[in-house]
Structure formats: structure tokens, C-alpha cells
Amino acid sequence: MSKMHITTSINGDTTEFLAEADQTLLSALRDNLRLTGTKEGCGSGDCGACSVRVDGRVVCSCLMLAPEAQDRAIETIEGMADGDNLHPVQRRFLEEAALQCGFCTPGFLIAARDLLDRNPNPTETEIRFWLAGNLCRCTGYDKIVRAVQKAAEDVRG
């Protein structure tokens, strides 16, 4: 079976790539497009490290086939900052020391930004449940939740 030709938008840029029909979007991003900011922690949708936004919804890119990306708009961690300007949630993660090893961080940032886009004033409980699909083994989540709370303040202005 020859590879499929896929045209999609990644972080606002039209992108074409070839992929196997059964390749996951995660694999296509990392291996074909070398966008390695999206991480693989489990390959089964249980850790959230591979979170990306597709047509405005956060999904695990390990639970999506690469050909499904055809004509979709995909947002990865590489597109979150605007040049040197970090997104408030990125900046707050740094200031609040919300990362230790940093491996789960891109997935958390994608999920947290999506929460703040939908609800700029989440409660602690809402933050915790929204982020329940993102595993972090280093921080115990405390500083992550605080960083999201601070970023929410920034977003609200």
C-alpha cells in the first residue's frame, strides 16, 4: 500500500506530508514532520503528553490517524508562542515552576490554554478535572494548578 498524501494546516501553515494509512497523527508530527514538541508517553490516550488541538478541540494525537488530518487545522506546542512572546500559560508555568522534567509540559500547556479559551475563570476543581487527562509524575500538580490560576488572571486582564 503506498503512502497517502495529506494536506493540512499546522499552526496556521498549509502543510503537506506523506503518511501510512495506519500511522497516528502523533507519529506523523514527530517522525515525518519532526515536530517533536508533541510527546509520546503512552500511545493509548491515557497520559495526554501528545495533546494537540484539531479544529478547536483538544485531542490525543496518538488516538487520531494521520489521514484524518486532511483539511483540518492542527495546533501544536510549537505554535503556541507568538515569536518571543510566550502565551500567558507558558509564562506562568515558568514563573510558578510548574515543570520539573518538562516532558508532560507541552500537553499540559495545550490543554490548559484550551480551558482558558473556553473559561477564563475556572475554579480549582474545574482546572483539576479539565487536566485529569494529563499525567504529571514530577510536580504532584500543585504548581501546575497554581500556574493555570495565574494565567487565568492574565487572560482575564
Next chain:
Amino acid sequence: MNERVKTPEGRPYYKEIGTRPIRPDGVEKVTGSARFGDDFTLPGTLVGKILRSPHPHARLISVDTSNAKKIAGVKAIVTGSDFPDQPFAYTGPAVLERNMWHVTRNVIAREKVLYEGHAVAAVAAVDEKTASAALQAIAVEYEILPHVTTLDEALAPDAVLLFEDMITRGVEPAPEKPTNIARRANYEKGQIDTAWSSADLIVERSYETKPVHQGYIEPHACLAHYHPDGQADLYTSSQGHFQMRALTATLTGMRLTDIRAIPAEIGGGFGGKTVVYLEPLAMMLSKMSGFPVRMKMTRSEVFKASGPAAGTKARIKLGAKKNGTLVAAEVEMYYEAGAFPGSPFVNGVLCCVAPYTIPNVRLTGWDVVANRPKVAAYRAPGSPQSNFAFESTVDIVCKKLGLDPIAFRKMNAVQVGAELLGGRQLNHEGYLQLLEATERHPQYATELGPNQGRGFAAGYWPNAGGESGATVYVNADGTVNIATGSPDIGGSRASMAQMTAETLGISYDRVRSAVNDTTSVPFTHVTGGSRVTFATGKAVVAACETVIADLRARAAKIWDVDVDAVDWREGAAHPSSSNVGDFDPLTLGDLAARATETGGPIGSSGALNATGHAPGFSAALCDVEVDPETGHVKIIRFTVAQDAGVAIHPSYVEGQMQGAVVQGIGWALSEEYIYGPDGRLQNHGFLDYRMPVASDLPMIDPIVVEVPNPDHPFGVKGVAEAGMVTAMASVANAVADAVDRRMTSLPISPPKLAKEIAAGKAAM
């Protein structure tokens, strides 16, 4: 050298130490550009994959790779016989023994497979699919043997043996019959057998804990590139690239100079990435194929074939006077090492009694092999298991005697200067201060509601010092590069930069801190044992001190005065007194700009074997609410106290404590390896290996006590491990307080607790 202003409390005043700057590697890690183990590639890189045993125990009769080699795109295949065998010898200190005969067999099986997931062969191919096809084409003939996956099975009199010739070490006279018990350790003081008669209360209980995984989110990954001249590059995500270099060299028959080990960012380790798995296989595949080889584990492989923490069984007997004075303690523990000897049973039994002054003690530990993956270090290896058993028993004593649990610990606390069992001495203060800080915390006085309970536990971990190296370079523009050999798992680049800035007297933003490869920094042992900020920090400061001496000499040269007449303070050389002459200070920037005329490049290395590390004590205060109908336990409040000595970057100190606690909560409530009767792991994914998620938890309140360590230039003590030691016991004690049932087996899963509550028997 530096003048420091003493604060009223006697602590020096620092400009950079104790602040919370943004870590040097931060932006890379929030923008996705940081490169972890699986993020490297080189032209022509092959995909390496491992064939693993489906059987928990079998003799390897033959491994036939001939059909696999014929598949187009398959470039190399290795089996155990492609690696030089290693001598059978236990090396290293008693608490951290290693035997390379075992290590090479864990990386790839030889005579036998000893657990489901044991590597049997590895292939390198042009892509993932071809590599998978090659694995399927390898014909392995196994002679399937009975297996033992639990301690009880492994210890049964007629148990099948993993090693038919293994005689238990540490027993005199040596037993004649081989068993699955690799080693015994025994420590005694006082007159334990007669001491019981002086106790008013004796409590004896048995406990068990299940194996749990470190659960780092990044699976093991590496990239090896062997060049035709015998030189190789090894990109590795590990807790110590010097360690990976050494183990890879030994296991593949290379010299240390043959390998340049390049540290990838590491996506969590917690002890589990001090062990070598993929690197020797990737290196050999690269050597045989002539191409770079990239390998990574799937999550399932991580669970099946990388190191969990040991499951244990414990029996604890405590004797106390009515007033709460402990008179005797007996501890017997079995640690399940997995497929090869070497569980952390020695530290395990030693740690649990360390926070106490007890005149009569007997500790016995057993190291037992079974058909499971070989255990690896996990955050204070061995100590959380024994702490759970011991502190649960202490809690029973406190409840029976009607004593406050913190007052009890204070009354029986180990004293500074005490000789600890195992040849250690307690030389540092701090334990009492953290008990007192916990006692004062508002949580301790918060009223509990229905079905709620409060648990307390205290604990100990020795921490470590050891070998570290650092290099410091002063650049022409007055900025400074600092490099160490310690992989940064939790912000250590920042603390190294802070210590550099503080020592040199310059601002944090002028220091760039990096982790360098094995060719460009002196030897540095692993990031483990809570040693990096202490030991590598000492190496950094030592390198900076040498640079300061050099800077003073250069100023003396410029001023044409004696070097003793030059002081270094606030980032500049000053005449030591007005008698020396009327010179304007020469800043580090001034001297850097004039380096060429004053002697050339300014830089130095620090390399040392750090001594004087302080132990890590912790205290945990846990409040739970139990659903009495379902047995579900909710953590509603948690406070953890540790003595950081001096917190260089307080946020990352707090983060270590919070993260450690949550790992302990998982161990206490929901994490366990579940094996079927077939000896196969049933929960080898994050779905059913249940690590805590954000919604399971409250905020974790850290109390950072600071009693400076006089044996570190800035007073640092290690903080990365002790926080987990007490978490499990504090949860179990809180559950006992809430429902009046003593759970002696972890995890305290809802089915177990609901059954216990329904059975209706009381906790005592």
C-alpha cells in the same frame, strides 16, 4: 572569601540563593524545543526494536535469527551471545551492590528468560514496520519452566529456582540448599530478646506492599552512533550519562574514551533511569549495521521490563513504656528483587528505625528473587516500604497509649551525635525542628468532619554525596558559563546558576548553566540520592572559588600588588585595605575584558567526592475522607515538612516535596503491579496502572524548614526523596483514624477497604 551579612537568625544574607528565578532551560521546555531521549535523529538512522519473552520463566534453547536477517531492510540483529560475558562478582557498598554478570543478563537474556518482557533479541531495520516484521521472524525455542511471581511463591520450600546454584549470602553457616533468597542482612543493638519484659505494651503486626513503578512519563529512549574508527556517540535520556557510558562500555567491550555520552533532557526518572536497558543494545546494533540506531520503549515495555520498586512483606514488633518511651523494636522484612538479586532491602530495614532512639533493636532483611522485572531504585529506595510498616505500628502504639503522635516522635527522637545502625552517625540537626514545624501547622488543629481522619508519619532517608564535576568559564563580555555532569530532572540548572552567581558575586542573568557531555565535564555520578544540589553544587562552588582566586591574582597583577592584598566581594576585586593603594574595584567584567593581557582564558573545573551530606528527614500530615460504603479514600489535606538546609531555589524544593508526596499517595491508594496466574502483567498501561491524576488531589502544602548544613558552602541538604518516605504511612494512619480499621496491605484499594469496613472489626 565572600563576605556575607548574617541575618538576625544567624543565616547569611544572600542575593541569589533563596530567590525563584526562571530556570535556564525553561523556555525550551514550554515551547517544545527541548530535546528528550526520543527527539534526536541523524541521517540514516535505523529503528531498533526488542523481541521480548512472553514467558515468565523458561530456558532459552535456541534463538534462530536466520529468517529475520533475510528480510529486506533488516540491518542487524543481536542476541545475548553477541555481548562479552561478565565476571560473577558483587561489587560496591553493601547498600548498593552490583554484579555485572546479572546486569548483562538483564539487558539481554542468555541461558534463561526470567520474566515476561525479558529481552531475547534486538533488531535494527530501516523502519518500524520492517523491524516489527523481523521480530516476528525470529524463532525462539523455549523450555517453559514453572514460575514464581510473589514473595510467598518464591519463598515456598519447593519453589522453582531462578538460579539453581544460589546460596543465601549473609547467613552463617552458609545454607547447603539453594533457594530464591539471595542475601540476608542483620543488624542488632542492645539485648532485644530480654528487652521485651521491660515494655508495658508490645504491639506486633504484619504488613505487605506491592511492587509499584516509578511512572516517569517519558519512556526509555536512546540513539547510538558507532563510527568506523571505534568511536561512538550515545544520546541518552538518563539520570547519569557517565553511568550510561560506563555500563554501555563494559557491556559492549568498549573503552570509556570510545563513547561520548550526550545527555538528552530526561522526562522523569525517580531512580528508574539510573539503570541501563537499551543503550548497549543500540550500540551493538549500530556497530554491526554501521548506522545510527534509535531505540525507545513502549509504555507496555516500560512496565514489563524496566524497574519497579520492590514489593515487601514485613513483621514489626514494638515495645514501649506506658509513658511512650520505646524500649525495643524488631523488624523483619522481605524485599522482592525481581529477576536478579539486589533489592534495596538493606537501606529499607535501616531507615525505618533511624528517626528513633531505641535501646534494643533487631533488624533482619531478606533479598528474594522472583520472575518479575528486576527492581530499580525508586525515590528513597527501600525506605517507603519499611516506613509504612514501622510508622503504622508506631501509630497503633500511640493510639493504644493515648499519646499525641508528634509528641511521641519528639519524645523518642534520635539525637544529634547518635550512632545509627549500619555504621552511620547522625551529624546534623533538623529533625526536631521539622517535627515542631508540623505540630504548629494549622492543619494539625483543623477539626475533622464525619468519616474523616488524620494521619501522621515521620521518616528518614540517608541522602548521598559522592563524585561530581563542574566547569566554569568567564567570557570576554563578563558573562559566565557553568557546566555540570548532572542531568537536570527538576530545575538543577537553575540552582547551579544561583550558586555560581552568589559565589562570584554577579547576577543570575549573567550565568548560563548547562549539562554537558562526558567529554567536556569531569566525571559526575548519577542524579540520585538527593545529591545534586549538595554534591554537584559543591563542585560548582569549588570551580568558582578557583576562578575567584585567579581573578584576584589578575587584579593583583594589574595593580602590581600582592595577591593577598586583593579581596573579592560583590563581583569585583577590591584592595583589602586603604594601605594597599587607591584602586577602583575591578569587576568581573573588567577583568574578563582584560583576560588576554593578564594570562589568557579564565576558567576552571571543580571535581570532588563530596562528603558531609545531611540525611533527609520528613514528616507528613494527611487528612482523608472515606466513603464508608465504597471504601473510596479522598485526600482532603496534606502537609509535608522537610529540612532543606538552605533552599537554593525554594520553588523546586517545594516541587520535590509535593511530587514525592503524590507518588506516595499513589503507592498508598491505587498503584500496584497485577500479575495473572500465568505470570504475565495485566496492567501494563496508564489506564489500569493507576497513578494519581490532578482531580484526585488537593494542594500539597510544603513546610520547608531551613537548618543550614555546615558541610556545604550554602548550607544545602538533599530534599528529593525523603518526602515520599512518609506519605504511605500517613495515608494509612489517616484511614485508620477515619474508619477505625487498620489497613496493613497496600494499596488501600476500595474493594479491600470496603470489605474491611463491612467486616466490622476494630482497628486495634
Next chain:
Amino acid sequence: MQYSAPETIESALKLLESDDDARVMAGGTDLIVQMTSGMRSPSHVVDIKRIPELCGVVQTADGGWKIGAAVPGAELNEHVELKRDWPGFVEATDLIGSMQVQGRATPVGNLCNASPAGDAVPGMVAAGATVTVAGSNGFRDVAAHDVPAAPGRTNLEKNEFVIAVNLPPKPPNSGDAYLRFIPRTEMDIAVVGTGVFLAFGESGHVREARIALGAIAPTVVFCTEAADALIGSRLEEEAIEAAVLAARNACNPIDDKRGTAEFRVHTVGVLIKRSIAIATQRAKRQVGMD
């Protein structure tokens, strides 16, 4: 493997007919994991997310709801009217996996994956849902609880696939609820799940009841015995205890890595009571009875 994303039901059916080994994919959150782990390797994946009529939630003329097979949980959770009518069903769907999984996973996929523990299933069975099945002979409606046949297997004919789940119009004075037990607070597979629907008569007695149990038998249990114990009652303690007993008797669970059989039977009773309380509150809130 081949991947297709047809844009009509007819072309999807043709693709299924052309390949015996083809699999329908909606959200893919089960199928792709099965493929990655080597459990399944279909020769053809037919993605139904590009079929417009499968991508919407519409209210039917009688006041019921038709939910397209490709609509993910996240969209249902944002649908105010649907959630007002059938909060138990929507919450059940919302419990499947994480927010990331919700962006893809569909209740129909949950039903057709035929796991005994799918959260959406007891929710839709208690709500009295049917599904519309498309096949070469046209369309047919089937009761939701008749779809799963055994773990991993459905009663659908070869080359058929579900295009929608249909919820009835919500009767007056009624409410539904779904609760599950998991060891953590999120991300786990249900150890036990209970869906309850209650409709009350004007005098306050239970006029209509449906109870569905998950994860306690090879397929979802539509427990009419438990419902019958409630019908006609005013939810007196004896009636509820009778329903609990009936539900426990209907259990045929196993011991596995997620829980013991004993615990499941015990917990079914606990959750039934709690679900009844929520459904009752929801029913009464509408008419201000409390």
C-alpha cells in the same frame, strides 16, 4: 491498511461491503488503541466523521433527540437543551476518558465497542434509547440494550453500522442519572455503573422506571426486575431495598484487575440508591415538588 472517509451513508456501506475486514471508525478512541497494541489489524478503516448527517444533534418532531453517530462527547456536553432533557445520559457520556478523549469519543462508538463497562451504555439504556442502524436493506431501529452481544461483539449484521442514537421525548416529572464507581476520580474504566430513569405520577408515585447496570455482566443489564420494584411505589425504603436486591441478583460479575466480583455486587447496591436519589431530585425539581 486502507483508510477511507466517505461523505455519504451509501458510500460507507459500499466500502464495508467491498472488504470483509473493514472496520467503521467514529471517534477511534477504542479502535486506534486496539490497532496500536496489535489487538486488531483491520485491512480497511472507514471513518464516518465526514458524513454530514452523522455529525449533528437534532430534536425530532415528537420532542425526542437524534444524535449522529459521529458526534463526540464534548459536543453533547455543550448542548444545553439535550443536557436539560437527559442529564444522566450526557453525564454518562462525559465520564468516558479525559477531556482529550471527549473531543473524539462518541456514545455510539462506546455502544458498538461492546465493552461491558462503557459508561454511555447504561446511560442510554436507562434513557430508553434506540439506535438507527444502516445496512444494505435500508434502515432499522434497535433498542440500545440489544446492540451488545458479548464483550467486543455486537448483534449488528455484517456490513451494518449505527448512524444515530435516538432518545425519546422526556416525559413530564421525570429524571435520569448515571453514576459509576472508579478507584480514582477520572480516567478509569467503570468498576460498576448504574443508570436510572424515573418518571413520577401526579400523586408522587413512580409511574415509569428503567434501570441499567454496567460492568457487572458480559453486557449491559437492562434490569426490569429492579425497575418493577420501584414502579407504583413512592420510593419507600422497602421499595428501594427491593430494587437494590433485584439489581444485585442481576449481577453476573467477574474478579479482574479493576475490582472483585464481591465488590461489584456490593457497589451496585450503593450506586443504585444514589442514582435513584439524583434522578428523583431531577424529576421533582422540574415541577417544584420539593
